[in-house]
Amino acid sequence: MKHVFLIPALAVMAACATTPVYGPAKSERAEGYLSQQIETGRHRVSYTDRDPIRARNMALLRASEITLTEGKDWFEITHETVDSEGSGRSGGPSVSIGGSAGSGGYSGVGVGVGFGIPLGGGSVGKVTHTLEIVTGAGTKPDKAEAYDARSVDMNLRVTSG
Template identity: 45%
Template sequence: MKYLFLFTAMAALAACATPVPIYQPAQTENALGYRDYPIESNRYRISYRSSSEEAADRFALRRAAQLTANNGYDWFEIVNRSAEMNTNASSGSRVSIGGGTGSYGSGVSLGGGIGLGLGTASSGNTLVRLEVVMGAGPRPDRPNTYEADAVLANISG
């Protein structure tokens, strides 16, 4: 019973260690967050690196909407999208066992321990890249075209 409680507590702590994706600018090239640069006055390349592809997609879309609104446009069209997943080679479940003995003076000690590591999706990250073209006026009736205001209202950051 004691070991079941210990295992449950370790699993709960491992779950707490999973980072919650946050919308933010990336401080360095490989850091989590967004990076963008203009290609033309109404065309941008945007990338978002996050611990999950779903979050990277959402936040890249949000960044495209922000840039569109900030530049005085009403809508944007995704003309190119790619995703790249980077995983940590040490991810995955693993078990480690350790033990030791020692003596000091007339006392003797014996110790042991068991460790359990659980790899998660946060063991790596996903980089989503978008190339967007922005426009003003009524949104064209084409797939991959979005109203900037609607995206900003629906995807929180």
């Protein structure tokens, strides 16, 4: 009966081991965050991860940290980009044309149509989510691009690993 509890515990440990810990990137293309102050109250923040949702959430978390460190209350995203680094696998339709020449003067041409299915979870490689933000104090602007830094920090810190 003890083994019944061991299997779920091992699964949880394995999941934690494969999720990178939130922190700074060791190099420009490594997983983690990079931050650059552009001018007072304006920053560029990026987060690289294998999971696109986690990459965006962790970029938002880093933006909230910067905002709170500045003693500000909110940040607004002024520009946002996503850069995907492919893994060399793709899905979807493809067309191939080939030719051959055999011995005895025989030759042939073939056309193939196929559909690729990426195996291994459909990983797209690393994704870098970049935000350009401005920080502010006082009442948060009533815009979808504006975030309350304390709320973002509190809600996303739980999922940061």
